[in-house]
Amino acid sequence: MKILKTDQVQLLDKQTIDNQYISSFKLMERAASKVVEILKDRHKLYHNSFVIICGKGNNGGDGLAIARLLKEAGAFVKVYLHQNKKYTPDNSQNQEMLDDRGIKIEKFLPSKHNIVIKKDDIIIDALFGMGLTEAIDSEWKQVFDLLNTAVCQDRISIDMPSGMFADIATANDSIVFKADMVYTFGSPKLALLLPESAQWAKDFTVVDINLDEQTLSSFETKNYYLDKAIVKELLHTPTKFAHKGIFGHSLIIGGSYGKIGAVALASKAALSIGSGLVTAYLPKCGYSILQSTISEVMCLTDNEADYIRLFPETDSYQAIGIGVGLGQNADTVKGFAAFLKDNTNKAMVFDADAINILASDNSLLKFLAPGSILTPHPKELERLLGGWTSDFEKMELVKGFTAKHNVVVVVKGAHSEIVLPSGDIYFNSTGNWGMATAGTGDVLTGILTGLLAQGYNSEHTALIGVYLHGLAGDFVLEDKHPHCILASDIINKLSSAYKEILNLE
Ligand SMILES: NC(=O)C1=CN([C@@H]2O[C@H](COP(=O)(O)OP(=O)(O)OC[C@H]3O[C@@H](n4cnc5c(N)ncnc54)[C@H](OP(=O)(O)O)[C@@H]3O)[C@@H](O)[C@H]2O)[C@@H](O)CC1
Numbered sequence: 001m002k003i004l005k006t007d008q009v010q011l012l013d014k015q016t017i018d019n020q021y022i023s024s025f026k027l028m029e030r031a032a033s034k035v036v037e038i039l040k041d042r043h044k045l046y047h048n049s050f051v052i053i054c055g056k057g058n059n060g061g062d063g064l065a066i067a068r069l070l071k072e073a074g075a076f077v078k079v080y081l082h083q084n085k086k087y088t089p090d091n092s093q094n095q096e097m098l099d100d101r102g103i104k105i106e107k108f109l110p111s112k113h114n115i116v117i118k119k120d121d122i123i124i125d126a127l128f129g130m131g132l133t134e135a136i137d138s139e140w141k142q143v144f145d146l147l148n149t150a151v152c153q154d155r156i157s158i159d160m161p162s163g164m165f166a167d168i169a170t171a172n173d174s175i176v177f178k179a180d181m182v183y184t185f186g187s188p189k190l191a192l193l194l195p196e197s198a199q200w201a202k203d204f205t206v207v208d209i210n211l212d213e214q215t216l217s218s219f220e221t222k223n224y225y226l227d228k229a230i231v232k233e234l235l236h237t238p239t240k241f242a243h244k245g246i247f248g249h250s251l252i253i254g255g256s257y258g259k260i261g262a263v264a265l266a267s268k269a270a271l272s273i274g275s276g277l278v279t280a281y282l283p284k285c286g287y288s289i290l291q292s293t294i295s296e297v298m299c300l301t302d303n304e305a306d307y308i309r310l311f312p313e314t315d316s317y318q319a320i321g322i323g324v325g326l327g328q329n330a331d332t333v334k335g336f337a338a339f340l341k342d343n344t345n346k347a348m349v350f351d352a353d354a355i356n357i358l359a360s361d362n363s364l365l366k367f368l369a370p371g372s373i374l375t376p377h378p379k380e381l382e383r384l385l386g387g388w389t390s391d392f393e394k395m396e397l398v399k400g401f402t403a404k405h406n407v408v409v410v411v412k413g414a415h416s417e418i419v420l421p422s423g424d425i426y427f428n429s430t431g432n433w434g435m436a437t438a439g440t441g442d443v444l445t446g447i448l449t450g451l452l453a454q455g456y457n458s459e460h461t462a463l464i465g466v467y468l469h470g471l472a473g474d475f476v477l478e479d480k481h482p483h484c485i486l487a488s489d490i491i492n493k494l495s496s497a498y499k500e501i502l503n504l505e
């Protein structure tokens with residue numbers, strides 16, 4: 001799914017009205033009724049009251065229409081409207097429709113407001129949406145302080161949390177509504193996908209309002225929301241004549257004393273995602289552990305007992321995943337550098353200490369084979385690139401890195417970002433907070449290695465792998481609370497994830 005910029009969203013809005021022969025009021029009504037349908041699932045309409053805070057524009061118009069539809073559905077609503085000289089036509093029309101139905105609209109000024117929130121209330125924020133052009137003035141502070149601190153049942157934003165920009169950074173000290181849930185129209189907005197926005201948008205749902213498909217497909221974008229449709233297009237379908245040679249041989253290099261489990265997880269994940277064969281290369285101390293943990297994985301050991309000094313030959317393998325549990329022993333670091341220089345044409349998956357070693361010696365980066373995949377978590381990324389002042393700046397830094405080194409970077413996080421050498425970014429739509437636990441990164445490394453081994457190019461590998469990893473994590477939630485997720489649970493659900501994408505029972 002494409003992530004659109006503000007001007008594209010506005011054009012899409014207009015083109016939808018033109019091409020579908022509908023009025024802008026009708027489109028607003030469509031948007032509002034979709035939100036009300038979703039609200040019926042989220043809340044029992046009779047149990048709570050909705051306090052709807054509306055602005056002067058079409059975001060406010062949405063709020064007014066939602067108020068009317070909620071009232072018609074039997075909910076108790078209280079409507080506050082920013083007092084203004086001018087409202088958009090659809091906003092005005094919705095005010096009249098509320099008047100006609102005897103629903104009172106309380107007008108307020110930001111500097112002098114009469115808003116009251118009770119503990120059973122659900123706040124709906126419809127003050128500013130995509131029309132926000134500048135940071136909200138401090139005269140609004142007391143209104144937002146009240147909305148953000150009042151004890152209530154739920155905080156919902158329409159389209160965007162008011163005060164938050166959709167595609168540029170919002171300063172940390174800005175006045176912004178803090179939403180538990182954002183119902184955003186048509187496509188996710190870029191800012192909603194970035195970690196720094198979590199303080200204002202805990203979660204979001206894309207509300208499909210049947211915007212014009214033709215216009216949508218004509219838009220150019222560098223940013224995508226990685227969804228099932230994209231991944232389904234990329235997956236190969238094996239034939240009945242397939243044999244294990246076709247599915248490739250993966251080599252997982254890693255492990256050090258006390259960190260052999262990481263290799264076990266990555267190796268098992270590589271097998272479970274469909275690599276025909278998997279060999280693990282690890283220090284001697286890991287031999288018995290690995291052989292007894294996973295029968296299907298072959299094992300090669302270094303001469304050292306507790307860490308890796310000499311790295312293996314790679315000719316027999318279609319894919320290599322390196323770094324899980326590796327440690328940074330001085331001999332390992334030296335061996336790793338020599339290994340990189342010997343394998344400048346072999347795209348690999350780099351994780352954990354392999355990334356840390358690259359970060360501590362930038363001169364090694366030029367030896368990265370084109371098409372390699374790096375999977376840093378935020379701390380590892382910071383070591384690799386230095387700091388950044390906003391997630392928007394971080395994206396630009398990563399894009400510079402992927403272009404310079406011709407590699408793919410997977411920035412791990414709530415919506416993991418897959419940054420391609422072209423500068424295209426895919427934000428993952430699967431996964432959950434329970435996956436932020438030990439070993440899930442090792443599992444991802446194994447998945448990516450196993451996909452590379454099967455002949456996917458590195459870009460497709462990263463897209464398929466990150467999506468499946470998250471989806472498998474979501475399947476774990478069928479029987480476990482997020483707190484209880486283990487990395488190995490994700491491996492066990494890879495099959496369900498595959499079946500879901502291929503629509504198999
Ligand atoms: N696109 C779609 O597909 C659909 C869109 N829909 C809805 O329309 C919404 C966009 O509506 P919108 O364009 O009327 O702007 P909105 O967000 O209501 O802002 C209101 C006005 O506030 C002003 N303003 C700006 N910054 C300010 C500030 N810092 N402090 C004070 N004022 C400030 C600025 O006016 P100005 O002051 O520049 O005259 C702006 O015009 C969108 O988010 C969605 O909810 C749906 O109905 C249907 C489908």
Ligand SMILES: [K+]
Pocket residue numbers: 059125126127128129157158159160161162
């Ligand atoms: K809003």
